[in-house]
Amino acid sequence: MFKFYNDIWQVPGVKGLLIASTISRFPQAMLSIGIITMIVQQTGSYWLAGALAGTYSFSCAVFDPQISKLVDRHGQRKILPLVTVFSVAMLLALIIASYYQQPSALLFILSSLAGIRPPMTSMVRARWAFLFRGQPLLKSAFSLDSVVAEIIFIAGPPLAIYLSTNVHAEAGPLVATVFLCTGVILFLLQRKTEPAIVQKKGEHHESALKTPGILIIIFSLLAMGFIGGAVDIAVVAFSNAHNSPNAASIIIALYALGSVISGLAFGAWKTHLKIEHQFLGVTTMMMLTSVTLLFISSLPTLGFSIFIIGLTVAPTMIIAMDIGSSLLSQSKLTEGLAWMSTGISTGVASGGALAGIFIDQYGIHSAFLLIVSAGIAIAIIGALGFSGLRLYLAQK
Template sequence: MANPYRELLTAPGVMGLVVASSIARLPQAMIGIGIITMLVQQTGLYWLAGSVAGTFTLANALVGPQVSKLVDRRGQSRVLPWVTAFSIGMLLALIFAVYMRAPASVLFVLAALAGTMPSMPAMIRARWTQLFRGKPQLHTAFSLDTVLTELAFIIGPPLAIGLSTSFFAEAGPLVAVILLIIGVAAFLMQRKTEPAVVVDMKRSADSTLRIPGLRIIVLALLAMGVIGGSIDVAVVAFATEQGWPTSASFILAAYALGSMIAGLTFGALRVSMAIEKQFLIGIVVTAVTAVLPVLSPDVYFLAAMLFVAGVSFAPTMVIVMNLGTIIVPASRLTEGLTWMTTGISIGVALGGVLAGVIIDAFGARAGFGVPIAAGLVMVIIVLSGLGTLRATSTNYAEPTFQ
C-alpha cells in the first residue's frame, strides 16, 4: 500500500515548502500572546495587555483579506516583501514603545498598523492548491498543513511566554519578529511553488464574501472558532477551580494531540463521499463532541474527553479547505482562504470573551456551555446552507483509497 505522505513529500518543491512554511507560520502563533506577556510584564495591566493584543488580532482579521486580494492580483513575491516589511516595522515600533512606556493610545495605533501582517496560512494553502489542485494529493497536503498549524500553536505560545518571563519583557515578540523575517524570506525563496497570477477578465472589486457558499463556510468556521476559544478559557478556569491550575497545559495538549492524530490519519485516506456531506458530518461530530467536556468530574476525565473532542477538528478543517478550493475561483483563492482563517480567528476571540463572562457569572463548569451552544449554531448554519454548498461542489468526490 502506497504511503500518501511519502508521495507528497517526494514531489518537487514540497520539502522546501514544508520547512519554510513551518518557520513562517510560527510568528502568527507567538505575536498575540507575546504582546500580552510583554505588556503584563512591563505594566501589570491585564486589561491593557488584552486590549492591545485584541486590537492587533482584529486589525489582522480585517486587513488580512485585503492584503490577500492584492496578492491574488499581483502575486506573492511582489506583495509580501513590502507588506511584511511594513508590519515588521510597526511591530518593532510597538516593542520600542512598550519599552519606553509610551501612552496607551500610541500602543493601540501601532498594534492596529502591525495588524497588516499577511495571513501566512492562506499563502501556504494557496501554494498547496497550486501544486495539487484537482489531485488526491491536495487532501493529504491540507492534512499535513493542518497538523503543522496545530504544532505551531502548541510550540509558539509557550515559547513566547517563556522568552518574555525568562529574559526580558520584549523578548517574546522580538523573537517572533525575527522568525517572521526568516520565515517569509525562506518562503519567498521557494519560487517553484509560488502560485501564478490568474487573469480573470470578469474579476469583481467586491469581496469574495459575496460568494454564497463562502459565507456559509466563514460563518460555520466562526462558530467553530467559538468552540475552540471558549474551551481554552473554560479549561483554565476548571483546572484552577480543581486546585491544579498547571494541569490546564496538559489538558489542552490532549485536545491538540487528538486533533493532530486524526488529521494525519485522515490525510492518508481517500473518501468517495460528496464533499458537502463530508463537511456536514465533520460539523455534526464536532458539535456532538463539544458536549463531552461538561460531563467531566475532574481534570483527568477532562483531558480524555478533550482528546476525543479534538479528533473531529483537524479532519473538519481539511474538508473545509478542500471545499474552499472548489467554491472560490482560482483568481481569488488567497482572499477566500484568508476570509476562512479570519472567520475562525474572530470566533476564537469571541469564544474567549463569552466563556469569560459566563464563568465569572456562573462558575467554571458553566463555561463549557458556550461550546455546546456554538456547536448547535454551527450545525444550523451548515444545514441551512447545504443546498448552496451542494450546488457549488457538484461532481466533486475524492477517489477511493487503494
Template sequence: MTNPYQDIFKAPGSFAFSASGLIARLPVAMITLGIVTMLSQTHGAYWLAGAVSAAFALSNALIAPQISRFIDRYGQRRVLPPVTIITILALMALIVSARYGAPNWMLFLFAVLAGFMPSISAMVRARWTEIYRDTPKLHTAFALESVVDEIIYMLGPILSIGLSVALFPEAGPLAATLFLAVGTLLFIAQRSTEPPVHAQDRSKGASVIRLRPLQWIVLTLIAIGAIFGTAEVTAIAFAEEQGQKAAASIVLASYAAGSLIIGLVFGALKFKRSLATQFLLAITLAMLTTLPLLFATSIPVLAVLLFLAGAAVSPTIIISMGLIERLVPPSKLTEGITWAMTGIGIGMALGSSVSGLVIDAYGARFGFCVSVAAGVAALTIAGMVYWSARPKPVTHCEATVSAPC
C-alpha cells in the same frame, strides 16, 4: 503501501516552501499572547495588555483578507515584501514603545499596524493547490498543513511566554518578529512553486466573500472557532477550580493531540462522499463532542473528553479548505482561504470573551455551555453550506438544449 505524506513531497520545491512557511507563520501563534505577557510585565495592567492584543487580532482579521486579494491579483513575490516590512517595523515600534513607556495610544497604533501580517498559511495552501489541484494528494497536503497549524499553536504560545518570562518582557514578540522576517524571506525565495497570477473573473476586484457559499463556510468556522476558544479558557478555569491550575497545560495538550493524531489519519484516507456531506458530518461530530464536556468531574476526565473533542478539529479545517478550493475561483483562492482562517480567529476571540463572562458568573463547568451553543450554531449553518454546495440535479430543460424553458 506507500506513505501519502511522503508522496506529496516528491514535487520539486514542496518541502522548501512548506518548511519556510512553517517558520513564517509561527508568529501568528506568538504575537497575541506575546503582547499580553510583555505588557503585563512592563505596564502591570492586564486590561491594557488584553486590549492591545485584541487590537492586533481585530486589525489582522480585517486586513489579512485584503492583502490576500492583492496577492491573488499581483502575486506573492510582489505583495509579501512590503506588507511584511510594515508588520516588522510596527512590531519593532511596539516593542520599543513597551520598553520605554510610550503613551498607551502609541501601543494601540502600532498593534493595529502590525495587523498587516499576511496569512502565510493561506499562501502555503495556495501553492499545494497549484501543484495538486483536482487530485487526491491535495486532500493529504491540506491535512498536513492543518497538522502543522496544530503544532504551531501548541509551540507558539509556549515559546512566546517562556522567552518573555525567562529572559526579558519583550523577548517573545521580538522572537516572533525575527521568525516572520527570516521565514518570509525564505518563503519568497521559493520562486519555482509560486502560483501564477490567474486571470481575474468577471467580478474583477470584488471580494470573494460576496460568494454566498463562502459566507456560510466562514460563519460556520466562526462558530467552530468559538468552540476552540471556549475550550481553552474553560479548561484553565476548570483546572483552577480543581486546585490544579498547572494541569491546564496537560488538558490543552490533550485537546491538541486529539486534533493532530486524527488529522494525520484523516489525511491518509480517501473518501467517496462529497465534500459537502463530509463537511456536514464533521460539524455534526464537533457539535456532539461538546455535550460530554458538561459532565466533566475531574482533570483526567476532562483531558479524555477534550482529546475526543479534538478529533473533530482537523477534519473540519481540512474539509473546509477543500470546499473553498472547489467553490472559489482560482484567481481568488488565497483570499478565500484567508477568510476561512480569519473566521476561526474571530470565533476563538468571541468564544474566549463570552465563556469568560459565563465562568465569572456561574463557574467553570458552565463555560462549556458556550461550546454547546456554538456547536449547535455551527451545525445549523453547516446545513446551509451543504445545501448551497451539494450538486444540483440536472433538469430536463438543462439536459435538452433545444427544449423550451
C-alpha cells in the same frame, strides 16, 4: 496508509515550502501572547497587555483578507515584501516604544499598524491549493498543513513566554519579528510553488465573499473556532476550581494532540464519499463530541472529553478548506482562504470572551453549555448547507 504523504513529499518544491511556511507562521502563534507577556513584564498591567494584544489581533482580522485580495491581483512576490517590511517596522517601533514607556495611545496605534502583516496562513494554503487543486492529494496536503499549524500553536506561545520572562521582556516579540522576516524571505524563494496570477475581466472587483457557498464554510469555521476559544477558558476555570491550575495546560495539550492525530489519519484516509457528505459527517461529529461536556465531573473526564472534541477539529478544518478552495476561482483563492482563516480567529476570540463572561456570571458549567450550543450550531450549518454545497460543487 501514509502513501499520500509520501507522494506529496516527492513533488518538487514541497520540502522547501514546508520549512519556509513553518518558520514564517511561527509569529502568528507568538506575537499576541508575546505582546501580553512583554507589557506585563514592563508595566504589570494586565488590562493594557490584553487590550494591546486584542488590538493587534483585531487589526490582523481586518486587514488579512484585504492584503490577500491584493496578492490575488498582483502576486505574492510583489505584495508580501512590502507588507513584511511595514509590519516588521511597526513591530520594532512597538517594542522600542514599550521599552521606553511611551504613552499608551502610541502603543495602541503601533499595535494596530503592526497588524498590517503578511497573512501567511492563507499564503501557504493558496500554494497547497495551487499544487494539488482537483486532486485527492489536496486533502492530504491540507491535513499536513493543519498538523504543522497545531504544532506551531503548541510550541509558539510557550517559547514567547519563556523568552520574555527568562531572557528579556522584549525578547518574545523580537524573536517573533525575526522569524517573520526570515520566514517570508525563505517563503518567497520557493518559486516552484508560487501560484500563478489569474485574472478574469471584471472579476477582481468583486469580493470572494460573493462566491456561492463560501459563507457556509466561513460560518462553520467560525463556530469551530468559537468552540476552541471557549474550551481554553473553560478548561482553565475548571482546573482552577479543582485546585489544579497546572492541569489546564495538559488538558489543552490533549485538545491539540487529538487534532494532530486525527489530522494525520484523516489525510491518509481514502474514501469514496463525496466531499459534501464528509462535511456533513464531520460537523455532526463535532456536535456529538461536544455533548460529552454535559457529563463532566472531574479533571480526568474533562481531559477525555476535550481530547475527543479535539479529534474532530482537524477533519472539520481540512474538509472546509478543501471545499472552499474548490468553490473559489483561482483569481479569488487567496482572499477567500484569508476570509476562512479570519472566520476561525474571530470565532476563537469571541468564544473565549463570551465563555469568560458566562463563567463570571453563571459559573463554569455554563461555559460547557455554551460550547455544546456552538457544536449544535455547526451541525445545523452543515445540515442546512449540505444541499447548497452539493449544487455549487456540481457546477464547478
